[in-house]
Amino acid sequence: MIATTRTKADAALVAAVEVARAALVADVDPTSVGEHLGFEAEGDRVGSHLFACEAKGYHGWRWSVTVTRAPRQKPTVAEVVLIPGVESIVAPQWVPYRERIRPGDLSPGDLLPVDEDDPRLVPTYSFGDDPLDADAKAQVRQVAQDLGLGRIRTLSPEGIESAAQRWYDGEPGPESPLAQAAPANCFSCGFLLRIAGSLSETFGVCANGDANDDGRVVAFGHGCGAHSEVKLTKKQQPPPLPEPVVDTLRDDLEAL
Known part of the structure; x- marks a missing residue:
């Protein structure tokens, strides 16, 4: 038996293979218990015996039987669990629903609430210096709305x-x-609509109905083949049509 941790293995626990196996087959289907894979010392007079799992659908999984003992006492079984090994198929790490949302995921009627303390937003108006609970803040917002003070929250610097x-690093960037294959960038395009605010020196909106980015925010350094000043070279232009040929062998041409 080989201990796989730095903790010194208790000799009595290392030798308690059959004690661990007996407890395991009494708790699970005996046909799912395979060969003994080793012992892992986990603490002072605490360790786990590992057995291969032969159950269908659990390739690479292992039965772990934790054994322990008091000073000058025989080993006893504390726990029997099934744990994954290196080759096991396990579920991916769980990601909260809010973090899984991506652009385009929302369907008509779907709602995506924004957290009250979302760092991307700041109040358009102040609640004052006194701390307020959620109900009091809701009343202040209602009064501000009734007075026509505009949006409750606006974008924060963050x-x-x-x-x-995100825009600069993404497809509009x-x-x-x-953009890399474009003949010129959006800054010099006649279809670029300017925007106001702090982003006006970096971004605009494409207004070319033939472009992929029509109606979308684009960086000035972005570009596409639908630039307003793009010109075709002679090689890119379609070949001219040949001169028409008149059929002089038909008498009915005059009627046409």
Whole structure:
């Protein structure tokens, strides 16, 4: 038996293979218990015997039987569990639903609430210096709405920076394959609509109905083949049509 950790293995526990196997076959289907794979010391007079799992659908999994003993006492079984091995097929790490949402996932009627403390947003108006609970804040928002003060929250500097970085690094940015193959960038395109605000020096909106990005935010360094000033070279232009040939052998041409 080989201990796989730095903890010194208790000799009595290492030798308790049959004690562990007996407890295992009493707790699970005996046909699912395979050969003994070794012993792992986990602490002072605590360790686990590992057995191969032969159950269908559990390739690479192992039965782990934890054994322990008090000083000058015989080993006893503390726990029997099934654990994955290196070759086991396991479920991917769970990701919260909010973090799995991607652009395009929402369908008509779907709702995606924004957290009250979302760092991408800041209040358009102040609640004052006094701490308020959720109900009091809701009343302030209602009054602001009734007075026509506009949006309850607006983008924070962090929210603006996050959006700008996402757009610049994504398909609307200058590094996308479409932009790299473009003859010129959006900054010089007549179809670029300017925007206001802090992003006006970096982004605009495409207004070319023939372009892939029509109606979307694009970086000035972005580009595509539908640039307003693009010209075809002689090689790219379609060949001219040949001169028409008149059929002089037919009498009915005059009637036409």
